[in-house]
Amino acid sequence: MSEAAYIAVDWGTSSFRLWLVDRTGNVLGERRSHEGMMAAGKLGFSTVLQSHLRAVGAADGLPIVICGMAGARQGWVEAGYVETPARLASILKQAVVVQGQDRDIRILPGIAQRDPKAPDVMRGEETQLLGALGVDAADDALVCMPGTHSKWVRASGGTVERFATFMTGELFDVVSRETILSHAVAGADEGEDVDAFKSAVVAAFEAPAFAANLLFQVRSGQLLYGGTPSSAREKISGTLIGLELAAGLAEAPKAGIMLVASGRLQMLYQLAFDTTSVPVRSIGAEDAVRRGLAMAAHSIWNV
């Protein structure tokens, strides 16, 4: 077995993922938990990290590179922001050292768009971007990164020019759980209704202004015509993703679109792009963040 060279951590709002990595990028060990920023803020970031380091048998002195909300103001150590237009290479250079630790721990900064007409921030996705595009990406790119807060990023020549965050995932969550539509989706099983999803995507994509009406139709449609809870859930999902695509694709992309996503989100967004006849190249979100963290480790410690 090869020797570990560094430790990579993706520390989000509600999730923690750690990888023990060798010089060639192979993963030697891995940890996943729900001790994201929210939980770690109470337990102590150092305490959480130490317990995972022990569990994975990390040797003393191995350096650690971290991305995500651990670098937020409410996180462990504030890692600030690189400002747009943001060179991806600057992310590597502006990593912040966590002081008073018995090993070298660095947290990567986020990216901020200080435009009063479109203020925006990301933290964690910049590392996925780095991994997806590479530090010296010469081409134009439009990158869609779905999630609780989806990001759409325009990059060119290794620089993030603009980006926009959409509350799609969080809206899906509260609309399905906390509104009158919760009755329509109650009891939804894993069964998928691809047709319901696709028609909802098309409807919202073509008439985004009607989003709040299309959502209500999930209820009135069930009342007047019946339909399964799963189909209601897929309609809510399709409406919100179609709305997001209408904005993300409002300006014709200069280049092909890159979708950075995993699992169910990857499947749904791929389907949504197919439905709107927009070709995309898909990259796994976790691959992308690990690759980004590897680039940072290589740049900082030459490992």
Add this chain to the structure above:
Amino acid sequence: MSEAAYIAVDWGTSSFRLWLVDRTGNVLGERRSHEGMMAAGKLGFSTVLQSHLRAVGAADGLPIVICGMAGARQGWVEAGYVETPARLASILKQAVVVQGQDRDIRILPGIAQRDPKAPDVMRGEETQLLGALGVDAADDALVCMPGTHSKWVRASGGTVERFATFMTGELFDVVSRETILSHAVAGADEGEDVDAFKSAVVAAFEAPAFAANLLFQVRSGQLLYGGTPSSAREKISGTLIGLELAAGLAEAPKAGIMLVASGRLQMLYQLAFDTTSVPVRSIGAEDAVRRGLAMAAHSIWNV
């Protein structure tokens, strides 16, 4: 004091309002409570009604006309729907008698739009419409009725041709309380920020596809530029109302717009219409429903 001729009740999902009315439409007594359909379903509709009749001193035998969710399937007695294109006069004719009562009690039906591409229902608003337009309205009308579930109605020659429901009020509620934006609005006071509201209306009205992004900007804007919780609340409100107006006004209205609303909603929607330079005629929502119930009472009992 003149003599009571009938009792009018607006029985919604979460509110109950009762008026004791004389032959000329004067209100002789009034009751308001939170015993809407939800509460009355548990307490018993008859029990709730009797207690308010006693409190207002209603004489035996006075007839009662009711509109709203008391006529829903989960309500007291299902009053069905008039289907679009729905003559307003049909609402009066299809009132349902509540059986087994010691006085004449009628519940007015709702309106359903059985269009698989735009299924929709209303219950209670049809009576407001009746009051706002009159039973023999000859003109074209576009009526905006804001609320938890806002209704936009196209009527012509006394007939409801089409309508659409928008979940605007409910979305405002869950987005402000249950998402990351709850931090941005925490501690908001009664103070208003008219400018924040107006710019949010314009932004969403002009680029409705970006609604989920404009909502996120409430947070990122506060993070990067500061701003009060009240201003954050007004931005959420303005974004969602601007989105609704973008849909409601997508097709140029054939006639002037009528706004049926009261209180704070009346103020906000009036401001939103002003901001988008759309003239509206405003009618109080409660006046409208009382007038509609009076028309029903007159038509049924000639009182």
